C-alpha cells in the first residue's frame with residue numbers, strides 16, 4: 043500500500059531569498075551533473091528558469107524573527123507551480139478499458155533490444171471514483187495489473203483489473219459499497235451513522251505484483267494476495283498460496299534474494315567459531331535459471347575461499363528465495379510473520395515474532411540481510427484522541443489516525459533468519475535512532491569493520507517527519523506550498539553497530555527521491571548502484587514531484603561516515619537557494635562524497651513511476667542491463683514505456699514505446715524472466731483486442 047503524505051511546510055527553514063524566475067517551462071538548456079569521475083551532460087529543459095545571474099543574491103543571514111515572511115518568499119520562488127500540479131493531477135484518472143495488443147513499429151521510437159526477453163508487470167489503482175457524491179481517496183482505487191512481454195525486439199501489452207470480490211460487487215451495483223483505509227467518512231458520502239469500529243476494508247489489490255513459481259499475485263498489504271493468470275491476467279481468487287499463509291494479510295513488499303552457491307557455503311565447524319561474511323565483488327553470475335551472486339564465502343581469519351559445501355539447511359541450495367511478511371494487530375498485541383519460499387513456491391520457513399511495545403505500526407517494506415529480517419518502525423503511533431474525535435465522526439481516515447510522534451524513537455527491529463548456513467545463534471535485536479519514517483528501502487547488508495565489529499547497513503528513503511494527511515496526493519487538494527520546506531523523501535543510510543547498538547544516520551543525496559530499485563541479484567548484500575525517481579529541483583528547501591530518473595552509484599570502498607547529517611536548519615544552509623537549473627548544474631547540490639549521480643529528465647510535463655532493472659542475459663556485472671520506466675505525459679495524457687541502458691541514463695532512452703492510452707498511476711512492479719506473450723511470428727494473433735471494460739463509479 044502506498045501511503046500518501048501531506049508535508050507540513052512549517053517555517054523551519056530560515057533562509058530568505060527571492061529569485062525572480064522560478065518556472066521550468068520551455069526552451070532547451072543543457073544542465074550538467076558532477077560525478078566523482080566526470081561531468082555528465084544531460085538534456086534538461088530549464089531555460090525558463092533563472093540563470094544564476096537572474097537570481098537575487100541570498101540575503102546571507104538567518105531571518106529567525108520573521109519566518110512567515112521567509113516562507114512567503116519561498117512559496118513565490120518554488121519552481122513548482124499550479125500548472126505543474128494540474129499536470130500531476132492528470133495521472134489520477136481511471137483506465138476503464140482493458141486491451142491486448144502488439145506495439146506497432148510506428149509506436150516505437152528507437153529500437154527495442156532484441157535480447158530483452160521476459161515480462162514486465164506493474165500494479166496500481168485504476169478505478170477512481172468520479173462521482174462527487176462519493177468520497178474515495180485516489181490511492182484506494184481498485185488495482186489494475188498490466189504486463190508488457192518482450193521477445194525478439196517485439197512487445198505485447200495487456201491490462202486487466204484485479205477482479206476482487208469487492209470490485210465485482212461494486213461493478214454489479216454500480217456504486218461504492220466498501221470502506222477504504224485512506225478515505226474519509228462513509229463510502230457513499232452519506233451522513234448516516236458512521237461505525238468507526240467496522241474495520242473491514244475492501245481489498246483493492248492495487249499495490250504490487252508478485253510473479254513467483256509460475257504464478258502471479260496482486261498484493262495489497264492489509265489483505266491476502268489475489269491469484270491471477272500470469273499470461274491472460276485473469277483473476278482467479280483470493281489466495282493463501284496453497285494454504286501456506288495463515289495470516290489474513292500479506293505485505294505488498296517482498297524481497298527476492300539469491301543464496302550463495304552450494305560450493306561456497308561455510309563448513310559448519312568453521313562457522314561456529316568464525317562468523318562468515320560475504321564480500322561483495324560487485325559482480326554477479328547469471329546461471330541458466332537463477333541469478334547467483336558472485337560472492338565468495340571467506341573465512342574471516344584468512345580470507346580464503348571456503349571449500350566444498352557441507353551445509354544441509356533447507357533451501358541453502360544456491361537458488362532464489364522469496365522473503366515476505368505479514369503483520370497482525372489485535373488485542374493480543376502486534377505480531378509479524380516472516381516467510382521464505384523456494385523457487386517452487388514451497389514454504390521453507392515461517393517465523394512469527396511479537397512486536398513488543400507496539401500497538402499498531404505502518405510497516406510497508408522489509409530488508410533482508412544474510413542473518414536478519416529487518417523492519418524499521420517509524421516514530422508513529424495510533425492516536426486514540428484522534429480516533430474518537432475525528433475518525434469516529436468520519437472526519438479523517440483510519441490511516442490519518444496514525445500520527446508522527448517526534449518524541450518516539452525510530453526502532454530498527456532485527457529478527458534472526460532461521461536455517462542460515464553459518465548456523466549462528468542470534469537473538470532479536472532492537473536498535474533505536476532519532477525519529478524518522480520509511481516507506482521504501484533500497485537494500486541492506488551485514489559487514490565487518492576493519493577492527494572486527496559487525497554492522498548492519500540500511501539504505502532507505504526516509505522522512506524526518508511525516509503527517510498522514512491523505513490530501514497530499516488527492517488530485518484536488520495538493521498545493522504548491524506542499525513543496526516548500528518541511529520533511530521530504532531523502533536517500534538515507536542507517537549504519538547499525540551491532541556491538542554498541544549505536545545507529546549512524548547519513549543523508550546521501552539532497553534531492554527528493556522515491557521508488558528505489560536495485561539489481562535484484564545483490565539483494566541482501568552490498569550494492570554499488572541503484573536507481574530511483576527524483577524531483578527536478580535538487581534544492582535544500584524547495585522540492586517537487588518526481589520528474590526525473592537517477593542512477594546512483596555508491597563507492598563501496600568509500601567511508602560515507604565522514605558525511606554528517608545536517609539538522610533541518612543546517613541543511614537549509616548547505617548551499618544558497620537557487621533555482622533548478624543552477625541546482626543541477628552545480629556541485630550536484632548535494633551528494634555525499636563517494637556518491638555519484640547520473641540522471642535523465644524528459645520534460646516538465648512528464649512524470650515517471652517506479653523504475654525496473656532487468657539484467658542483461660549472460661552478464662555478471664551488477665547493474666549491467668536495462669532500466670524500464672513508464673511515464674505519464676500530461677500534455678497527451680498518455681503513457682510511454684522507456685528502455686534505458688541502465689548504466690547510461692544520461693544518454694537517453696534506447697527505445698520509447700508510445701502507448702495509445704494512459705496507464706494507472708504508478709505503484710510497484712516486477713520483472714519475470716519468462717515471456718508471457720503470444721508468438722511474435724504468429725500472424726493469426728490479432729494486433730489489437732479489447733478484452734473488456736469496467737463501469738465508472
Ligand SMILES: [Fe+2]
Nearest residue numbers: 043044406710
Ligand atoms: Fe510501496
